[in-house]
Amino acid sequence: MKMSKKKSVGWLSTGNGEGSLGLLKKGIELVNENKIEIKYIFTNRESGEKKGSDRFIDFAKSNNIKVISYSSQKYKKIKNSDWKNLRKSYDQEVLKKINPFKVDFIVAAGYMLFSPIICQHYKILNIHPALPNGPKGTWKTVIKELIKKESKFSGVSLHLMTPDLDEGPNLSFCKFSINDNNLHEYWEDAKKCPNSIEETKLFKKIREIIVKNERNLLLETLDKISSNEIDIDKPNQYDLSDSF
Template identity: 40%
Template structure:
């Protein structure tokens, strides 16, 4: 049986829907001979109402869940720039995660709303697939960051992709992707409303 590890920060409805969709796909046989062997969440109960809903959903599904708070581990340390190498303390967080997960088996880890950059040691240990809200060569970062970059560049199209995780943010080998336009009847009025404005001005 093919086993998935599921990594998420559980920040919102999208994280819950992704998890439920895969569970339903396994139950219906659309995803054959597979199971989610565990979920790892980078928040703990009580940190966020949205994450608490995600944790409750996972527990109710019967899938084992392991939680380890990134924010508590981080403490007062500043966030590092996404284009800079991860500092030692950040790599240490990944090491703690790997220690917590050592008794679980998986063939592929799926990053579905996991809001942390994965360090090189974790990349070497696991096969990891990331869901990214932009097409190959498109903006990096979270879906919100991607949207602001698309607005700033007055993009005419965008996309989504699944790619293998490497230490370089959102630049691993592409597994699958699609592109779609963001102009035309459903978008033109929105573009006109922000014409001549930067993303910072809109914010």
């Protein structure tokens, strides 16, 4: 049997906290299994900016992965302009830094910047903390909407990034319950605090569930891409709910 070529991957991440670090750890699991190669990690933070990103950068380096740091905060300060006016020019600078590394695709995992230019040059897999037809926006926005609508189920998905935020073709997803008997007490408590949803135990619990499933979905999807079970050139919205 002909062996499939090991996929070369670029990685975009702000590395802000445990979520980003957990996703990277899943990627490194596949590196250690010789299924993918992470050519570089690009982060829009530099060492010394935040404790979370410092941990992320140190962890990546300890696993012998090339780290490219280019501070978006410093870029904004130097240019002295609103970020909406700088997004495209910053992307152009990022491209100059990552173009020397030849990769099959890029994973955006905990990357806090939208990349309308980069995604026109590379296939970028983006993690979204909801089902393909679910709420749009950040994870905080998603969870608040799920709670307000008293949703029974949610999920996470991986799609190809396009210049239209959260609108790219879906590669894979998983679905899970957020309103079963185990969470009944959390839901009842949340109903007492309609104006402070983010402070509720339910909000934090749903976040935990989403983070766990994001990591597992990324691992399973990258694994299946590495074995050619999923073709990123032919997105087909694979349901991986039963894979983990």
